[in-house]
Amino acid sequence: MIQHPSHAIRAALNPKHALGLLLAVGIAAGLGGCQSSGVYDDVPIDRAVGSSANIDSLTAVIEANPRDASAYNTRGIAYGQAGKLDQAIADFNIALQLNPGSYQTYTNRALVFRRMGNTQQAIADYTRAINIKPDYDAAYVGRGNAYRTQGNYGAALADFNSVIARNSGDARAYYNRGLIYQSQGQHAQAIEDFATAIGL
Secondary structure: OOOOHHHHHHHHHOOOOOOHHHHHHHHHHHHHHHOOOOOOOOOOOOOOOOOHHHHHHHHHHHHHOOOOHHHHHHHHHHHHHHOOHHHHHHHHHHHHHHOOOOHHHHHHHHHHHHHHOOHHHHHHHHHHHHHHOOOOHHHHHHHHHHHHHHOOHHHHHHHHHHHHHHOOOOHHHHHHHHHHHHHOOOHHHHHHHHHHHHHO
């Protein structure tokens, strides 16, 4: 029977196990495949959000109130989930014209830019979101992952550490920081961050 990785890490970190550290290092090395096989791996997908029925409903809301920035933002999310990335960007652009202070819309557009492989545009949008709301953890985590994708580990670590300093309960920050430590061969720190993320 294959043991779930989180159970294996917890068992490995138990001081009662003599081979705990060795097993934990092996698990961390095995998690190397989690490093980043795609630019959108850390973004959850909800196919129902991108359904044509949901998009049609949101379109009706926009037709009834074409100045509703929130409706464009929400439909942009739905288009992104449906894989209609150009349409998502178009909706986010309109939402930002209507409400240029929407840090959530900048972060949503950044996610789509990342999915399109436009990492620099994603980083610019995450930064805009952070400039509007300096404690918006989702933008820091997103920008940190974009930096990590580029191999800019120093900037990525700064973003993840910023989130952890503000909100020590954010599993995403610990997990992604652990991926960086792992890629740098700092297995003890990586294991500690993975274990913390699992425990949250």
